[in-house]
Structures are given as structure tokens and as C-alpha cells.
Amino acid sequence: MVEHALKRDRALVAHPRFADNRAADADYDLDEAIGLADALGVDPISARIVPIRDIRSSNFFGAGQIDDMAAAIAGEELTLLIVNASLTPVQQRNLERTLKVKVIDRTGLILEIFGLRAATKEGRLQVELARLGYERSRLVRTWTHLERQRGGTGGLAGPGETQIESDRRVLNDKMTRLKRKLDDVRRTRGLQRKQRQRAPERVVALVGYTNAGKSTLFNKITKGGVLAKDMLFATLDTTHRILPLPSGQTAVLSDTVGFISDLPTSLITAFRATLEEVKEADLLIHVRDMSDPLTERRREEVMDVLDQIEAGPEHGQSIIEVWNKTDLLNEEQARHLAERASASRTHIDMIDAFEVSCMTGEGITALETGIEEVLTRNDHILDVRVTPANFSARAWLHENGQVLRDEAGEGGTAQMQVRLSESDAGKFLARYKELIVT
Numbered sequence: 001m002v003e004h005a006l007k008r009d010r011a012l013v014a015h016p017r018f019a020d021n022r023a024a025d026a027d028y029d030l031d032e033a034i035g036l037a038d039a040l041g042v043d044p045i046s047a048r049i050v051p052i053r054d055i056r057s058s059n060f061f062g063a064g065q066i067d068d069m070a071a072a073i074a075g076e077e078l079t080l081l082i083v084n085a086s087l088t089p090v091q092q093r094n095l096e097r098t099l100k101v102k103v104i105d106r107t108g109l110i111l112e113i114f115g116l117r118a119a120t121k122e123g124r125l126q127v128e129l130a131r132l133g134y135e136r137s138r139l140v141r142t143w144t145h146l147e148r149q150r151g152g153t154g155g156l157a158g159p160g161e162t163q164i165e166s167d168r169r170v171l172n173d174k175m176t177r178l179k180r181k182l183d184d185v186r187r188t189r190g191l192q193r194k195q196r197q198r199a200p201e202r203v204v205a206l207v208g209y210t211n212a213g214k215s216t217l218f219n220k221i222t223k224g225g226v227l228a229k230d231m232l233f234a235t236l237d238t239t240h241r242i243l244p245l246p247s248g249q250t251a252v253l254s255d256t257v258g259f260i261s262d263l264p265t266s267l268i269t270a271f272r273a274t275l276e277e278v279k280e281a282d283l284l285i286h287v288r289d290m291s292d293p294l295t296e297r298r299r300e301e302v303m304d305v306l307d308q309i310e311a312g313p314e315h316g317q318s319i320i321e322v323w324n325k326t327d328l329l330n331e332e333q334a335r336h337l338a339e340r341a342s343a344s345r346t347h348i349d350m351i352d353a354f355e356v357s358c359m360t361g362e363g364i365t366a367l368e369t370g371i372e373e374v375l376t377r378n379d380h381i382l383d384v385r386v387t388p389a390n391f392s393a394r395a396w397l398h399e400n401g402q403v404l405r406d407e408a409g410e411g412g413t414a415q416m417q418v419r420l421s422e423s424d425a426g427k428f429l430a431r432y433k434e435l436i437v438t
Contacts, residue, residue: 008041010078011044011045011080012046012048013047013082014048014084015084016050017049017050030048030084034047037109039113040113041116046076057090058090066095069081080104081104086105087105111267122185127267129182132171132174132175134264135171136168136175201252203251203280204253206284207285208259209288209289212289212298214258215255238254240253247372251282256277259302259305263305278309282318282375284317285319285322288323291328318375320371320374323353323354324358326357326362327357334355337355340353341353341354380419381404383436384397384417386414387411393431400427403418
């Protein structure tokens with residue numbers, strides 16, 4: 001593990017550029033890797049793009065490239081190599097042996113950041129489970145000096161293999177205990193979701209690439225008070241706040257963990273309890289950084305993760321896009337973006353998009369109106385005449401719908417007009433169809 005509190009590591013950040021990657025994209029990917037290093041509290045003293053034709057099974061890089069990195073590490077007195085790609089345990093071990101510094105790959109880097117950022121008990125459990133799974137695959141790194149110690153006769157395993165198996169069992173036991181604890185968390189979250197589903201408020205979830213501005217938007221429209229910082233993975237733990245809507249209705253808004261390209265599968269699995277919040281939402285708000293030159297690629301990466309957890313439009317879930325950071329665009333770019341967003345809201349086969357600046361507040365009012373419009377698009381407005389014999393229906397309508405009119409009539413009746421969601425309207429009609437005024 002990288003030591004954070006005692007000493008800041010001085011790092012060389014290496015981004016492998018493969019033949020099918022554009023040079024311009026590689027520059028942005030390197031910038032992202034440097035941002036990840038900053039988020040970890042590491043000093044990225046040197047950074048470079050390393051062209052890769054064929055991955056070497058032993059060291060990942062070619063001999064000449066390793067020599068160049070060794071010279072840079074020695075010259076700058078660096079203590080850490082960050083490789084912005086996934087390394088096998090053997091590649092990581094051999095690079096550490098050759099370069100005489102700690103080596104961390106992209107998966108390990110993200111796990112380290114998640115370990116720093118997780119604030120709640122649930123978040124820490126999820127990160128620890130993912131980290132143990134990662135370490136389990138790399139046990140060979142710790143015990144290679146013992147693997148040659150094959151004692152006894154008849155090919156019996158020596159102490160090296162025994163130690164590896166012992167460590168593997170310890171890790172397996174820890175992972176089993178963590179999974180049980182996370183199962184308890186998942187059950188608790190399931191009960192909480194059921195309670196929210198019984199309440200009249202709809203649930204809206206923010207999703208998006210890390211550092212797209214989700215937490216800033218969350219604070220802007222809910223007075224949420226969560227950490228919003230220009231840093232990758234500034235926040236990890238899901239936060240819920242009441243979202244006031246223009247008509248006076250309310251919804252529950254969830255701020256979730258940011259996505260990133262090549263998000264480790266172990267993290268997606270470990271964070272499934274949190275990501276189920278996304279899956280169960282009535283509406284997803286996909287926040288995008290439109291000043292990012294790779295914004296279209298980031299969009300596809302977010303949609304891929306949503307698909308992995310069976311969420312998003314491909315799974316029948318409503319979604320809108322928030323095109324954020326318009327304040328960073330020039331006048332022509334901003335005008336073109338506004339035209340595209342307006343067109344998206346008039347075409348039935350396009351996802352509604354709203355151009356905003358979460359920093360200046362521009363476009364937020366239109367976004368709030370758009371959120372309510374999408375949430376209530378399939379609502380039913382019912383005219384109801386409640387008699388004294390069925391006054392429980394009146395209480396049910398106040399509890400589950402938005403009462404637009406409630407007037408006293410003759411003989412103790414109540415004349416009501418109520419807005420109900422499609423599912424609640426179905427429930428009401430099944431129980432009280434005779435009260436509907438046609």
C-alpha cells in the first residue's frame with residue numbers, strides 16, 4: 001500500500017499508448033492519470049506517454065523503455081511508478097525488481113483513492129472487499145523468495161507454498177466476513193428503498209464521470225452541503241437530500257460515486273449495494289463535463305457501467321443529460337451547445353438535455369422544470385368524489401399523491417382533484433374506482 005500520511009511519494013506517471021489510440025486522446029488520458037495521482041496525495045514529478053506495440057508478458061514495457069524510466073527515476077529521485085494500465089502480478093513484481101521502486105497500476109491506484117475517500121462504514125467495507133480481492137491475485141509477489149524452498153521427499157510442498165496457501169485462506173476468510181457484512185447492508189438498503197417507494201416522493205439519482213460536477217449540482221439544487229472539489233473521486237458515499245420541484249412537489253435526490261474508464265470490476269461488484277440505488281431510481285440525471293474534449297467517450301463509458309448494473313434507458317429507466325461547465329466554453333461553443341440541447345427536447349427519440357453551469361447557476365431553473373416534467377410525464381390527474389363511508393380514500397390520496405383541490409361538498413363529501421403517478425393511479429383505481437368523477 002502507498003504510504004499517505006507519513007511521506008508523499010514522488011512519482012513517475014506512465015501512460016501506455018497503443019497503436020489504435022489517437023495521440024490527442026493519449027494526452028488527455030495522461031492528464032487524467034496525473035489527476036488520479038494528485039487525488040491520492042502523490043507528487044507526479046514526471047509524466048510521459050509510452051508507445052506500446054506489443055505488451056511484454058514479463059515487464060509490460062520493452063527493455064529500452066524500462067531503461068529510460070530507470071534513468072528518470074534515478075535522476076529525479078522518484079519513489080513510485082504509476083502505470084495507467086492493468087498489470088499482471090508478474091509484470092508488477094518484475095518492474096519493482098528492475099526499477100527498485102514501488103509500482104502501482106491503474107486498478108491499484110483507484111483502489112487506493114477509494115480507500116482514502118470512503119467515509120461511511122458501508123463505503124469502507126466495499127473498498128476493503130475490493131482491495132482484498134486485488135491483493136489475493138498478487139500473493140505471489142510477497143512470497144516469491146519462498147517458492148523455491150521445496151523440502152522433503154516425493155515432491156511435497158515446502159514452507160513457501162504452505163505460507164502462500166495460509167495467506168490465501170486468511171484473505172478468503174476476511175472476504176467471506178466482509179461479504180456477510182455487505183449482505184446485511186444490502187438488506188438494510190432494500191428496506192430503506194421499500195420505505196421510500198411507499199412514500200409519495202420520487203427518487204432521482206445523479207450519475208456521471210468523476211469530476212463532471214455532480215456534487216456541485218447536488219449542492220446547487222438541494223442545499224446539500226456535500227464536498228464539491230475539482231478533484232477526481234472527491235466524494236464516494238451516497239448522499240440523499242430532498243429536492244424541491246417548481247410546483248411545490250418534492251423528490252429525493254441521490255448523489256452517487258463517479259464513474260471512470262476501466263473501473264475495476266471488483267469495485268463494481270463491491271459497490272453493487274450502493275449502485276442498486278441508481279438502479280431503483282425513478283429518474284437518472286447524467287451529468288457531463290462539456291468542456292472535456294473526450295466528453296462523448298466519457299458518456300459511452302458511463303452508459304456501459306449503467307448497462308452492467310442493469311440500469312439506464314436500455315432497461316426502461318428514464319434519463320436526462322445535464323451538459324455542465326458551459327462557463328468554460330467560448331461564445332460560439334456555448335451557442336451551438338444550447339441549440340443541440342433545445343433540439344434534444346423537441347425530438348421524441350432523443351434524450352432530453354439541459355445546458356447549465358453549476359458554478360454560475362445559469363440554466364438551473366430550466367433544468368429543475370425539466371426534471372419535474374420528466375418525473376410527471378406519465379402522471380394521472382383524477383377528479384374524485386369521496387363520501388363519508390370512504391374517507392380512508394381521502395387520507396390515502398393525501399399520503400400518496402399531490403392534492404390539487406380538496407373542497408367540502410354536500411352531505412360531508414369531499415370533491416378532490418389529485419395528481420398520482422402511473423403506478424399509484426392504478427392502485428387507487430383498483431380499490432376505489434367508484435369514486436372517480438367522469
